[in-house]
Amino acid sequence: MSKKSLITAVLFLTSAWLILSPGCASKKKLGEAEVARLRQAYEDSLQRAREADRLALENQAREEKVEETVIEETPVPEKIEAPAVTFNEEQLFRNILFEFDKSDLSWEAREQLNEVAKYLKTLMQVKLTVEGHCDERASIEYNLALGEKRASSVKNYLTTLGIEAFRIETISYGEERPLDPRKNEDAYTKNRRAQFLVQK
Amino acid sequence: MRLRLWLICLSGSWGLLWGDNTILNISSSGVKKMSIAIGSFVLDKENSLEESKNLEVRTIVQNDLFLSDFFEIKSVDVGDSLAMKKALVQAYLQASYYVRLPYFYFFGNLFDAVSRNIIFSKEYKVKHEFYRNAVHTFSDDIVHFLFGERGVARTKIIFSSQRSRNKEIYIMDYDGESLKQVTSNGSINLTPCFSHQNDELLYTSYLNKRPLIYLTSLYSDRTQVFIKTYNLNMTPSWSPNGDEVVFSGSVNGNLDIYVIKVNGHDVRRLTFDKAVDSSPSWSPNGEEIVFMSMRTGSAQIFVMDRYGANVRRVTYVRNQNEAPAWSPRGNRIAYHTFENGQYEICMIDLDGGNFRQLTRDSGNNEDPNWSPNGKLICFTSTRAGFSQIFIMNTDGSRQIPVTTGSNDYSPSWSYFKEGG
Secondary structure (H helix, E strand, O other): OOHHHHHHHHHHHHHHHHHHOOOHHHOOOOOHHHHHHHHHHHHHHHHHHHHHHHHHHHHHHHHHHHHHHHHOOOOOOOOOOOOOOOOOHHHHOOOEEOOOOOOOOOHHHHHHHHHHHHHHHHOOOOEEEEEEEOOOOOOHHHHHHHHHHHHHHHHHHHHHOOOOHHHEEEEEEEOOOOOOOOOOHHHHHHHOEEEEEEEO | OHHHHHHHHHHHHHHHHHOOOOOOOOOOOOOOOEEEEEEEEEEOOOOOOHHHHHOOHHHHHHHHHHHHOOEEEEOOOOOOHHHHHHOOOOEEEEEEEEEEOOEEEEEEEEEEOOOOOEEEEEEEEEEHHHHHHHHHHHHHHHHHHHHOOOOOOOOEEEEEEEEEOEEEEEEEEOOOOOOEEOOOOOOOEEEEEEOOOOOEEEEEEOOOOOOEEEEEEOOOOOEEEEEOOOOOEEEEEEOOOOOEEEEEEEEOOEEEEEEEEOOOOOOEEOOOOOOOEEEEEEOOOOOEEEEEEOOOOOEEEEEEEOOOOOOEEOOOOOOEEEEEEEOOOOOEEEEEEEEOOEEEEEEEEOOOOOOEEOOOOOOOEEEEEEOOOOOEEEEEEOOOOOOEEEEEEOOOOOOEEOOOOOOEEEEEEOOOOOOO
């Protein structure tokens, strides 16, 4: 190779190296202000995370506390006071009766529940518990399921009439809480019922 | 040639259908009972306390062997060789015992009737108040020595009872003795079941107003909520391998079957139809679940695997087949059905064959539950005018009440204690 072309090659390579290599000069050392800013940002995010944790724990404690309070609720008073409006509550909330082994609502039951819905729409703060009960025939387990279906029947009818679901609680007692403990058809008929508890 | 091949395939597929779940299927009519006589049980008066006279040690053993369904007990004087020979007695027992506080000592011996040699002998020493347990252990040891099987003399039954006005959970020895109250919350307590280790129980209780499933320890005061997710939580059953619980829970009035891990996590739903699915019970290997469903319009018994797949129908006759319980010995299901105005305990093979009615013309008979060795069934019966717990052999013979005096329901038989 000629001297000239050698020098050209060296010059070319040197300039290529100078152009292409990342400049060491661009790697400046981080200034102290920069470090301080980054550290502050880190501390802030740590602080935020701790705060979020604390809030979450507080919320959980609050929820648990609320749950406990709900369980120790005072019992519903037995006597239902009549409000100033023209609802006869004793009539309105009389027990709904069911046929043997059935959970569907009779026409009378539906008419009664139509009135119940009107009541609930007028008095918006009122909540209901619907209890499902059975006569003592059939097994304990079968009757628990049937009582649940009966209570649900009533609730579902009311919700289709526009009553909010959260205002109605259902609970099955199966054959465990008969109204009439005797073993005859009369008692059985009374026991196959949905019973209301009104919470104002 | 073609026909032969076809027959081979057919027989092969039948084999697959029946599976390999059948353990040794010894029915009470199958095993030949051993004739045994019970000799004297001597109270070593020199060593013993005056009070020990009242320990009915001999009666306990006699009852255990009688109920075990392995023996025919002959009332023969064991000293009278001629009478023994005539009665074809094969073995006899003798024992002695005494109480030196705080312990009860028991020495049990089993003799071969022909040679009159001792073939089994063991000493037992327990704290005095647990003397029954020592005697039951001897009965179980005799059964195991002679038949290679585990006896149930030390097992227990829990149940729901109205003896204190409201329904609380009680526990008793399988023979009705040592009755103890477990819950006393003044509420309604139903459908109990034992844990796999027999140290805890699950049951439905209204103690916090709604029907939730609770877990109570039998050896400490600890009670905690186990399942509260659904509006109605009921009929729990603990898996034989101890890691899961199957139960029924309701959403919008419809009951379905769920499985949850014993630590309370990972619920999985097994049934999805719009009808009631309830009363689940595990197979002995924990791989399958038998349950009641109304999906066909009436209460029938079905089987599915533990993920809810492979659903098969078991019962087809009658309209109210409920409370299924799977035999620990193989593919037989005990359940109750409504027949001629009353509930009767029945038995059926998993494939629907070998149907047998075990109770007849004796009130309402419900809620069968197997002993852990599959030789006995406990159930409730109202033949005496109130609900009592009975035990019987698996062919329906020898139905004996083990509770009285109150209304008792939903019996659940304990598992075998591991290592005991």
